[in-house]
Amino acid sequence: IRDVPGEVKNYNFKLTKFYIVFFLAGTNEATITEVLAHRTIAQRQRIKEAFKQSVGKDLADELSSELSGNFRSVILGLLMLAPVYDAYELKTAMKGAGTEEACLIDILASRSNAEIRTINAFYKKEYEKSLEDAVSGDTSGMFKRVLVSLLTAGRDESDKVDEAQAVVDAKEIYEAGEARWGTDEVKFLTVLCVRNRNHLLRVFEEYQKISGKDIEESIKREMSGCLEDVFLAIVKCLRNKQAFFAERLYKSMKGLGTTDSVLIRIMVARAEIDMLDIKAEFLKMYGKTLYSFIKGDTSGDYRKILLELCGGE
Helix, strand or coil, X not given: CCCCCCCCCCHHHHHHHHHHHHHXXXXXXXXXXXXXXXXXXXXXXXXXXXXXXXXXXXXXXXHHHHCCHHHHHHHHHHCCCXXXXXXXXXHHHCCCCCCCHHHHHHHHCCCCHHHHHHHHHHHHHHHCCCHHHHHHHHCCHHHHHHHHHHHCCCCCCCCCCCHHHHHHXXXXXXXXXXXXXXXXXXXXXXXXXXXXXXXHHHHHHHHHHHHCCCHHHHHHHHCCHHHHHHHHHHHHHHHHHHHHHHHHHHHHXXXXXXXXXXXXXXXXXXXXXCHHHHHHHHHHHHCCCHHHHHHHHCCHHHHHHHHHHHCCC
């Protein structure tokens, strides 16, 4: 989705030009978008290094002081390594009096064990506090327990399906929810946060046979609030991660107003991973392109950089 050169080269010349346009002629958002939106994460790290060598200043700091609003948020996100950006978003979500639970869910329910371990390491290094301690201090109840379970990065990631165990798991989830008064959320946690993807897809099939309901329908009936949201996110990511992100993008822009934090987070984090697939799922699910939604729901330089990250219709 980008016009990316095979190897980073001639950056000192490019950065000299960039510096002159940026600092002497006033901030030029078009140049910033052109340089940063069409490079890979690795190349942007090289740009940061070359900028510091050529100019003697930190590029992120300089841009942070010159830019503002949502455009600034996108640019600063693009300058971070993926796990650093995730750690930063999690820290921001828990900063201050309130908590953006949606951010905790979006990231922790969708990342692999290796990604979560790296996020944990960067968070500890940058903020001098374990991510588990931060999450535990900012959430409560069963929702906290699910997030802490995800943070252990202990999910089985093999491809093995134990057919007999899948039937047992489906039956136990059914008996923990639909078949009883009240809900045993711990059983949902034990199965949904531990078993591997292929196994859980079989569990969901067996659950449908036993209960006559889809697992997502049962979660909606049995739970509420953030606990419902996190279990639904886990199930949706296991089934189709790109469809999950397409739905989150759609909901961030539909109706009056835009949830920019969600829109920015997904566009920045997934641009180099699976944006083409997310776009395809978006079109399939809603009959309109992601590009057209972004174009109609944003404006100015913020719109321009998001459209570049989207990569066209």
